[in-house]
Amino acid sequence: MRAVNLIPQDARRGGRGSGARAAGSVYVLLGALAIAVALVTVYVLTTNRISSQKAQVASLQAEATQAQAQAAGLQPYVEFAQLAQARSQTIRAIASSRFDWHAALADLARVVPANTSLQSLVGTVVPGAAVNGAGGGATSGASLRGDINAPAFQLSGCSDSQDDVARLISRLRLIDGVTRVSLEDSQVSGSSQSGASVSSSGAGGCPAGSPSFDLVVFFQPLANAGADGVTSLGAEPVSTSTSTGAPQ
Numbered sequence: 001m002r003a004v005n006l007i008p009q010d011a012r013r014g015g016r017g018s019g020a021r022a023a024g025s026v027y028v029l030l031g032a033l034a035i036a037v038a039l040v041t042v043y044v045l046t047t048n049r050i051s052s053q054k055a056q057v058a059s060l061q062a063e064a065t066q067a068q069a070q071a072a073g074l075q076p077y078v079e080f081a082q083l084a085q086a087r088s089q090t091i092r093a094i095a096s097s098r099f100d101w102h103a104a105l106a107d108l109a110r111v112v113p114a115n116t117s118l119q120s121l122v123g124t125v126v127p128g129a130a131v132n133g134a135g136g137g138a139t140s141g142a143s144l145r146g147d148i149n150a151p152a153f154q155l156s157g158c159s160d161s162q163d164d165v166a167r168l169i170s171r172l173r174l175i176d177g178v179t180r181v182s183l184e185d186s187q188v189s190g191s192s193q194s195g196a197s198v199s200s201s202g203a204g205g206c207p208a209g210s211p212s213f214d215l216v217v218f219f220q221p222l223a224n225a226g227a228d229g230v231t232s233l234g235a236e237p238v239s240t241s242t243s244t245g246a247p248q
Helices: 009-097 101-111 162-172
Strands: 117-124 152-158 178-189 211-219 230-233 236-239 242-244
Touching: 101 117, 101 162, 162 178, 162 211
Parallel strands: none
Antiparallel strands: 117 152, 117 242, 152 211, 178 211, 230 236
């Protein structure tokens, strides 16, 4: 016996169509849910990342504030170190630019012959430098002193003969740092000698017949020496002129 479908033909077609529509709606709903879950996940992750970065920024700002406070507390030490370094450099510069009068005088004492006496010795850093204890009078070699802008000795004294004056000039050139020895004059007192001036009263207080001389001994130029003979670096001027006298 053949089975007979008693459901009307229209009803059978409508049932298949509604089932397909229902299945499609389920798929759409699942897709929307998946998209929503993905968006929520992205939002949560982004929010967590932003929060973490904000926390890092706050931590770094706190560290920077602490470091600035520490630096402000150490600033006086930094300023002191800079001041100490600047003063140390100034002292080294002054020390390197000052003329060593002690060594020059020691060398002078070694080269002056025994038969030569110095009546006047004036040491200046530059021409025209103020000289303490010079007595305000004219100094020997004044006309030659301005030839070179460098430390120099202006010497006047007596010797036994003109040959001894020449020997003195030769020996003065042996002093360390001497660049030039200039003779201004050499006069013989109380006698007439060829090429020598004659003075009946004795030139410069020298014994009769003994030549008196005036000469200038020039040394290497000195760095930072001003026109008045003062070596000045920063705010610490240092006078480097000197005057001394040798026994007759």
